[in-house]
Amino acid sequence: MLTADLARSRTRDGEVRPLFIDIADEQYRSTAATLIELFESHLGEPKGELEDAINQLTVENTDYKIVHGLAKLLKDECEFEQQAAVDPHEIRQRLFERANEQYPIVRQPTLGEDTQKLEVYSAVADELGISLEDCYRGMYADLAEFRR
Amino acid sequence: MRLEFDDGTLLLHDAPEAIPVAEWDDRVGEYRAQAYRYRSILEWAGQWSETDGQATLQDGYSHDVEDAARNYPDVALTPALQIEPRDYQQAALQAWRTHNRQGSVILPTGSGKTFLGLQVIADAGVSTLVVTPTIDLMNQWHATLTNAFGDQLSEKVGVLGGGSHEIAALTVTTYDSAYRYIDEYGDRFGLLITDETHHLAAETYLQIPEMTIAPYRLGLTATYERADGRQELLEDRMGPVVYEEAVDDLAGEFLSEYETIQMSVELTSEERAEYDDEYQLYRDYVDSHDFDLWKEQGYAEFLKRTSYDPQGRRALIAKQRAERIARTASKKLDTLDNLLKRHHDDRVIVFTANNDFAYDISREFILPCITHQTDTDERTEILDRFRSGEYSMLATSQVLDEGIDVPAANVGVILSGSASKRQYAQRLGRILRPTDDRQPARLYEIITTDTMETYVSQRRRDGVSSSADS
Numbered sequence: 054m055l056t057a058d059l060a061r062s063r064t065r066d067g068e069v070r071p072l073f074i075d076i077a078d079e080q081y082r083s084t085a086a087t088l089i090e091l092f093e094s095h096l097g098e099p100k101g102e103l104e105d106a107i108n109q110l111t112v113e114n115t116d117y118k119i120v121h122g123l124a125k126l127l128k129d130e131c132e133f134e135q136q137a138a139v140d141p142h143e144i145r146q147r148l149f150e151r152a153n154e155q156y157p158i159v160r161q162p163t164l165g166e167d168t169q170k171l172e173v174y175s176a177v178a179d180e181l182g183i184s185l186e187d188c189y190r191g192m193y194a195d196l197a198e199f200r201r
Numbered sequence: 202m203r204l205e206f207d208d209g210t211l212l213l214h215d216a217p218e219a220i221p222v223a224e225w226d227d228r229v230g231e232y233r234a235q236a237y238r239y240r241s242i243l244e245w246a247g248q249w250s251e252t253d254g255q256a257t258l259q260d261g262y263s264h265d266v267e268d269a270a271r272n273y274p275d276v277a278l279t280p281a282l283q284i285e286p287r288d289y290q291q292a293a294l295q296a297w298r299t300h301n302r303q304g305s306v307i308l309p310t311g312s313g314k315t316f317l318g319l320q321v322i323a324d325a326g327v328s329t330l331v332v333t334p335t336i337d338l339m340n341q342w343h344a345t346l347t348n349a350f351g352d353q354l355s356e357k358v359g360v361l362g363g364g365s366h367e368i369a370a371l372t373v374t375t376y377d378s379a380y381r382y383i384d385e386y387g388d389r390f391g392l393l394i395t396d397e398t399h400h401l402a403a404e405t406y407l408q409i410p411e412m413t414i415a416p417y418r419l420g421l422t423a424t425y426e427r428a429d430g431r432q433e434l435l436e437d438r439m440g441p442v443v444y445e446e447a448v449d450d451l452a453g454e455f456l457s458e459y460e461t462i463q464m465s466v467e468l469t470s471e472e473r474a475e476y477d478d479e480y481q482l483y484r485d486y487v488d489s490h491d492f493d494l495w496k497e498q499g500y501a502e503f504l505k506r507t508s509y510d511p512q513g514r515r516a517l518i519a520k521q522r523a524e525r526i527a528r529t530a531s532k533k534l535d536t537l538d539n540l541l542k543r544h545h546d547d548r549v550i551v552f553t554a555n556n557d558f559a560y561d562i563s564r565e566f567i568l569p570c571i572t573h574q575t576d577t578d579e580r581t582e583i584l585d586r587f588r589s590g591e592y593s594m595l596a597t598s599q600v601l602d603e604g605i606d607v608p609a610a611n612v613g614v615i616l617s618g619s620a621s622k623r624q625y626a627q628r629l630g631r632i633l634r635p636t637d638d639r640q641p642a643r644l645y646e647i648i649t650t651d652t653m654e655t656y657v658s659q660r661r662r663d664g665v666s667s668s669a670d671s
Contacts, residue, residue: 158541
């Protein structure tokens with residue numbers, strides 16, 4: 054369903070009328086086709102990336118309301134799932150606890166301490182019996198934008 | 202005349218025609234007034250009496266009034282912990298009392314606004330509704346009220362919001378819940394306290410003070426200013442600003458000394474090229490259309506054009522992109538990196554203005570992170586652990602901007618922010634809490650040179666000057 058910010062209406066003589074789009078309009082049909090293609094190509098990808106791609110479509114398009122509206126209808130038909138081997142909250146908590154013992158965890162390490170970040174992630178991964186990648190990606194897998 | 206509370210309004214049965222602030226309601230054939238006029242109507246009728254005083258006679262004669270509107274009890278309370286109020290708290294209380302127990306008090310974050318609230322509740326001696334912007338603040342007030350008055354109350358402190366729906370003589374709630382239910386409960390409280398009261402001026406929230414009859418009102422905030430200039434409405438509903446204490450007046454006396462250190466970073470050549478392109482696109486569009494962007498009107502006109510002019514739309518996106526590049530400049534992370542190295546034994550809070558950047562930092566430096574997407578339980582857990590020392594660092598986007606009782610940190614890093622004085626003052630306030638006397642608290646501001654951010658930072662500092670500037 055369209056949310057209020059996406060619905061278009063016109064007020065005349067104290068009467069509010071919804072503005073529907075003409076489904077036969079070539080322009081809108083082409084927009085819809087582009088969107089459907091976009092959604093299909095993002096199957097299994099994070100929601101955040103799909104949103105970025107949709108925004109990209111509206112950069113020079115003053116019909117952005119319609120683009121977002123059509124996209125919303127498509128999103129309603131999609132399912133986004135949290136994909137994590139372990140509860141993301143559990144992963145985070147262990148990471149932060151361990152990290153707190155080892156600060157500073159820095160990007161330009163001075164000699165001899167250049168593996169801390171990796172150490173923390175891999176230690177937690179081992180603890181939980183998951184791969185390093187699962188640990189890194191799973192850390193915030195519960196956020197909407199990282200759902201797939 | 203008979204006063205009756207009716208769905209957030211006052212119904213005035215058999216009111217004389219001379220009745221002020223009321224309007225004839227054809228549907229019921231009676232006069233009707235907004236609920237917040239309760240006190241002024243009683244004053245007009247010569248029927249208003251202070252808890253400790255005489256009835257006031259407004260125009261020399263009195264009208265008989267049957268007050269069926271008031272549905273709130275007197276409550277005699279004394280704060281359990283008798284702490285001597287600080288001079289400015291005493292002065293603020295006094296100022297509020299002499300302004301007919303109405304109005305707002307501006308105090309910096311960390312200077313004991315809640316404590317003042319307790320004094321005011323004890324002084325007013327009536328049932329009280331405390332409205333806060335967030336669930337966290339609501340929980341905090343609940344704890345403070347329970348500690349101070351719990352033993353003297355026959356029932357627990359009520360909670361309206363966050364899944365609870367209990368109304369008691371002392372009740373805490375959020376703006377959102379209050380807005381939803383105030384038409385039902387607007388007659389149940391004699392004192393209305395609004396925390397972070399500058400939020401109240403929003404159109405929807407303004408209904409909270411409008412639909413309550415509370416004759417006593419207190420607004421609390423660290424920063425009263427609003428960009429939209431709606432303070433006047435606030436004053437009409439809550440009373441004027443009766444007391445103000447600026448950040449500088451208190452720094453060094455009750456709040457720990459702090460120093461501000463500004464660090465600039467350059468954009469990488471790649472970022473610079475993109476920034477310049479986008480910014481130019483925006484600038485060209487604006488320049489070719491004669492908007493006076495320094496005026497609110499000019500900016501509104503620009504925004505309006507972006508809705509039908511593709512080039513304008515592109516210009517708006519260009520502006521947003523340029524801002525984003527400056528905000529998230531990759532070298533900021535290098536600088537942050539150095540700061541975390543320098544302060545690895547300290548208690549550090551890193552502020553960012555957007556969620557993505559906060560999460561980037563959280564993953565990169567493995568810092569606990571709070572954004573508006575963080576659920577309440579986890580937020581509480583992280584804050585508790587930060588308080589207890591289990592965590593020593595924290596990254597956050599704007600959600601902590603309100604006066605949550607964030608455990609004291611001695612180092613703050615602002616990575617990005619918007620040009621609002623309010624935000625800056627409150628962010629400052631959070632690390633201004635006295636920690637220990639090892640060293641002054643430090644606030645680092647990392648900004649990107651030769652971008653719009655440079656001006657933003659200047660504007661920000663014009664709002665609050667730090668002790669390090671002198």
